[in-house]
Amino acid sequence: MKTLATVACVLTLLLTAAGNAAPAPAASAAQPNWYNVEVIVFRVLDPDAGSTETWPVDPGMPDWAAAQALAAPNSIGSAVPYQALSPVSEQLGEQWNRLRHSKNFEPLLHVTWTQPALERESAPSVRIGVPPTAVTSPAAGTAATPAPAALTGTAAAALALKPTQVYGSAKLSTTGPYLHFDVDIVLQGPLAKQATPSAATLSSAMPVPAAGTTIATAPVYQLYRLRKDMRVNGGKVAYFDHPLFGAIVLVTPVHHQ
Numbered sequence: 001m002k003t004l005a006t007v008a009c010v011l012t013l014l015l016t017a018a019g020n021a022a023p024a025p026a027a028s029a030a031q032p033n034w035y036n037v038e039v040i041v042f043r044v045l046d047p048d049a050g051s052t053e054t055w056p057v058d059p060g061m062p063d064w065a066a067a068q069a070l071a072a073p074n075s076i077g078s079a080v081p082y083q084a085l086s087p088v089s090e091q092l093g094e095q096w097n098r099l100r101h102s103k104n105f106e107p108l109l110h111v112t113w114t115q116p117a118l119e120r121e122s123a124p125s126v127r128i129g130v131p132p133t134a135v136t137s138p139a140a141g142t143a144a145t146p147a148p149a150a151l152t153g154t155a156a157a158a159l160a161l162k163p164t165q166v167y168g169s170a171k172l173s174t175t176g177p178y179l180h181f182d183v184d185i186v187l188q189g190p191l192a193k194q195a196t197p198s199a200a201t202l203s204s205a206m207p208v209p210a211a212g213t214t215i216a217t218a219p220v221y222q223l224y225r226l227r228k229d230m231r232v233n234g235g236k237v238a239y240f241d242h243p244l245f246g247a248i249v250l251v252t253p254v255h256h257q
Contacts, residue, residue, distance in 0.1 A: 032116035062168035129167030
């Protein structure tokens with residue numbers, strides 16, 4: 001059984017090729033610095049990962065709807081704030097491929113965008129992935145219509161049209177002279193071996209159905225939530241960990257004049 005520390009060590013070995021540029025100064029209030037932000041979200045393949053911990057049935061949900069939707073990539077003209085970037089701008093392609101060929105991890109989502117770094121109180125969050133509720137249920141004989149969603153660099157067309165296994169929000173901001181990054185994402189993972197129902201779940205328990213009524217199918221997955229914020233350095237990879245999944249973040253200073 002792998003502990004979280006062991007998982008982190010294995011992942012570190014996979015990602016040793018990540019950039020190690022010197023930390024860049026954070027944005028100033030008068031003229032924000034611009035950064036390209038790249039996020040990879042992956043899950044742990046070990047079937048025993050997290051099996052010794054107790055997980056809430058209802059961990060809460062990120063406020064995906066309130067987060068900023070990324071503008072579509074555009075190679076013509078100046079960059080606009082919170083614009084998705086095409087795969088050619090990705091720097092973590094090698095890390096994605098290493099995860100894809102690993103027996104320990106599976107990459108699920110790859111998102112890249114550009115933005116100015118604003119003060120934490122005013123900086124918006126960015127949408128990551130697509131939750132099931134963001135896709136409108138189609139009428140008979142029609143195709144589903146997706147709500148505006150964060151585009152991905154590696155599989156933009158496919159992931160923009162359907163819900164993803166991980167989704168939530170991310171935020172790059174400044175806190176004084178430092179860069180700060182927040183993630184709030186959930187994973188649709190296997191049912192936990194040890195789960196604790198929330199108070200809301202217990203209080204809203206369904207009554208015993210009458211004879212002849214149809215009983216709803218039991219869920220085949222549950223949600224696991226990763227909420228974490230930390231200081232990051234420009235040009236250096238940051239790792240957000242969880243026993244069942246994690247995120248790799250690279251913030252690179254750029255100039256849009």
